[in-house]
Amino acid sequence: MQFFTGHAAINGMGYSFSKLEIDSGLLDGSSSNNEVKGSSQSKSPSGCLGHEIAQLTKLRSGPHENLSRVLPGKRELPVSTMKMLAGREANFSGRGRFSSGDCCHILSKYLPVNGPWVVDQMSTRAYVSQFSADGSLFVAAFQGSHIRIYDVDRGWKVQKNILARSLRWTVTDTSLSPNQQYLVYATMSPIVNVVNVGSTTTESLANITEIHDGLDFSAADDGGYSFGIFSLKFSTDGREIVAGSSDDALYVYDLEANKLSLRIQAHTSDVNTVCFADEGGHLIYSGSDDNFCKVWDRRCFKVKGKPAGVLMGHLEGVTFLDSHGDGRYFISNGKDQVIKLWDIRKMSSNTNCYQGYRNYEWDYRWMDYPPQARTWKHPYDQSIATYKGHSVLRTLIRCYFSPEYSTGQKYIYTGSHDSCIYIYDLVTGAQVAKLQHHKSTVRDCSWHPTYPMLVSSSWDGDVVKWEFPGNNEAPAPTNKNKHRRRHFY
Numbered sequence: 001m002q003f004f005t006g007h008a009a010i011n012g013m014g015y016s017f018s019k020l021e022i023d024s025g026l027l028d029g030s031s032s033n034n035e036v037k038g039s040s041q042s043k044s045p046s047g048c049l050g051h052e053i054a055q056l057t058k059l060r061s062g063p064h065e066n067l068s069r070v071l072p073g074k075r076e077l078p079v080s081t082m083k084m085l086a087g088r089e090a091n092f093s094g095r096g097r098f099s100s101g102d103c104c105h106i107l108s109k110y111l112p113v114n115g116p117w118v119v120d121q122m123s124t125r126a127y128v129s130q131f132s133a134d135g136s137l138f139v140a141a142f143q144g145s146h147i148r149i150y151d152v153d154r155g156w157k158v159q160k161n162i163l164a165r166s167l168r169w170t171v172t173d174t175s176l177s178p179n180q181q182y183l184v185y186a187t188m189s190p191i192v193n194v195v196n197v198g199s200t201t202t203e204s205l206a207n208i209t210e211i212h213d214g215l216d217f218s219a220a221d222d223g224g225y226s227f228g229i230f231s232l233k234f235s236t237d238g239r240e241i242v243a244g245s246s247d248d249a250l251y252v253y254d255l256e257a258n259k260l261s262l263r264i265q266a267h268t269s270d271v272n273t274v275c276f277a278d279e280g281g282h283l284i285y286s287g288s289d290d291n292f293c294k295v296w297d298r299r300c301f302k303v304k305g306k307p308a309g310v311l312m313g314h315l316e317g318v319t320f321l322d323s324h325g326d327g328r329y330f331i332s333n334g335k336d337q338v339i340k341l342w343d344i345r346k347m348s349s350n351t352n353c354y355q356g357y358r359n360y361e362w363d364y365r366w367m368d369y370p371p372q373a374r375t376w377k378h379p380y381d382q383s384i385a386t387y388k389g390h391s392v393l394r395t396l397i398r399c400y401f402s403p404e405y406s407t408g409q410k411y412i413y414t415g416s417h418d419s420c421i422y423i424y425d426l427v428t429g430a431q432v433a434k435l436q437h438h439k440s441t442v443r444d445c446s447w448h449p450t451y452p453m454l455v456s457s458s459w460d461g462d463v464v465k466w467e468f469p470g471n472n473e474a475p476a477p478t479n480k481n482k483h484r485r486r487h488f489y
Helices: 007-011 019-024 052-061 081-089 100-107 371-375 480-487
Strands: 069-071 114-121 126-131 137-142 146-151 157-163 173-176 182-186 191-196 203-205 213-216 229-234 240-245 250-254 259-264 271-276 283-288 293-297 309-311 318-323 329-334 338-343 385-388 399-401 411-414 420-425 431-436 442-447 453-458 462-467
Touching (some): 052 100, 052 338, 114 146, 126 462, 137 173, 182 229, 240 271, 240 283, 283 318, 329 399, 338 411, 420 442
Parallel strands (some): 157 203, 229 271, 271 318
Antiparallel strands (some): 114 462, 126 137, 137 146, 146 157, 191 213, 240 250, 271 283, 283 293, 293 309, 318 329, 329 338, 399 411, 420 431, 453 462
16 A cells, blocks of 8 residues: 555555445454554653543544444543544544644554665754744855755755855754745844845855855844854744844844834843744743743733743743743753643742752763753642653754644654754653654654655764655665765765
């Protein structure tokens, strides 16, 4: 059986099964051997998530109850793909077709775990790797000034090879505009640069072969102080950019007015990560080295610089956060080696950071996490779930929800300092996959929005893709010396 690449493909398949096969359950054991069965799973200490988001996830990624019913009053999950197809043929759901939840139930069992296959190899550390919203483009940014935009639909051909302007240390973050016409990139500088992705120029050398417009995030009263930007994101409508910086501030830049529209002294330490909560753009999430996640509502700034709420639970700094997209839930990665799931309805106005646990000196940039700290818990933890197993050291490692279209956001995935990529079940906390290839820290990775493909990038310079089902070929050899002369200036 061929693998389905989308919901339309599933709905359009024509299979015929006998009533005997359906009613007798002969199809129960007919699922593909390549489906993820949950082997080598490790339960989260917090156990199964008993929360509203668990029900939401099950609705988005679960089959119709008539398709999962084995006997009257008894249900069984997961339901095999063949039985799902048989149930649709018999119109068990009464709709004559699969719902989006039915499709996600099938597709989410086929995780992108085969491979990997090498996309590119560079001689410097990879810091950013992200698919565009429609999956047609992929962006990878490196410490050696390079940002590469690949055309995924044309065999990963390099569409744009960008040499960053005024690089300080590394390219810290990039973001594609919603229409995929512009890319903004940040470095340890208050200037954010803009590149026209749609231009015909392939080799984009800053202000040599192509102009990289600069957006100045500094204010007149900065007194000449130079700060760096760690995180930036376009709004859904493409009119604004939100950024977090090393001067403990959160910024919003109005692209239509071409000026800074908001600057908030948001935290008491570096703001490592920011994003818009939903399509409305009114809510903004931020995470910092002060251990806090904060929620900002621009509609009701009664006191300038005061957040709508604070979420406590991390014992160390927050490295990254990702929104569920509904203005209610988000996840955060922390230097305390855990991912936390948050419901902003549980946020507090209390901004006092609990410091009683810290009886040691530790710097995540060059030290391992203290073993005695792994069992500690914040006494005022407001998170609704915690996910453990990966390692957050040396750099601001990122985490994400899996795509809604193909998985119903059923999973959480993250890079790790131990050179692996981890995938967790959102509801149970189980580790469902651990991908191993890289030889150094995996700072970023990205799951294709509609296809079972995940691309990871590492400090070893490799950009590789993991797929289901894969093409049954051996991974490409990783002879970096062969590629460095061609890729690095």
